[in-house]
Amino acid sequence: MLVGARVRQVRLLRRDVAHSFTCDGSHHRTKRRDLLLGDTIESLTRHGKELTINSGTGPLICVHLGMSGQLWYQPSRLHLQRRDHVHCIWWIDSPTISGRLVFRDPRRFGGLWTFPSTKALHATRWSRLGPDALSIGTQTLRRRLCQTRRPIKAALLDQHVVAGIGNIYADEILFAAQIHPLSISNSISTMDYRTLAHTIHSILRRAIAAGGSTTHDYIDGHGQPGSFAKCHQVYGRPLQPCLRCGQQLQSIKVIQRTTIVCPKCQRIFNGPRVRWPSNNRTGVRTAIDHINKMPAK
DNA sequence: ATGGGATCCTGTGAGC
């Protein structure tokens, strides 16, 4: 719908959600031109959790939805759906559509970043991201996970390692791959890196096909909730029976993120000897010891 | 190198 449409008007209601950069990476006050006023949208791209709206002449907007962000197209014949926490509105027209694109983000963990070119976007922002999760290959994934001894869930959530996996999908992926989230990244077997890569692709594709996971208020570009939460095997099911083996699912914390795990069918890979924490000179503990010391929820 | 805690912010639900 957006590709080929012209941006007739832009209104930025909250300045602090937008960040504008020049070619040399310096920061400046966002102008409506930076938000593509008068431009025609030529294409949309995505890398990990970030998407871009690209004009034909070069400038582009990078959008991150954070935890509560929404990017919502509303036909102009409708009254604006929900005015609260709307931070930016684009009025767009094409031969086939006429309406508004609305950026709404109650918690403001998301935002808009504008760049004069794709090159500037990569130099300032996307070069820091790892390969996209949907297309990462087994060998690349293995190479990147082998560079760290963090718990595998911490590595999967790190956008510099692989881009596009959040808390819900990390839990679903590790359950499907039968790998415990506290497994040491560089300790899982070669076969399991292959399983993990395939599982990442499979879960994300299925989630996208279902329109995403709406657990609270997520909506897609048409204002519709996603239905993948109905398919969650572990996320949102603490203390309920594992759908694979019947064991009660545990809720633990991994890097301060709620993590749901089946203690029976998710194997822990912790290598021969694990130093944990790494700055503990006297104590050498296994990841299992670490779990045993965690408070039960 | 890594985890923990704090921080940014609002909405929701539980418990009292």
Add this chain to the structure above:
DNA sequence: TGCTCACAGGATCCCA
């Protein structure tokens, strides 16, 4: 009914 508190899809910083 109204109050407080904990927690929620993310990401970054500082400190130990």
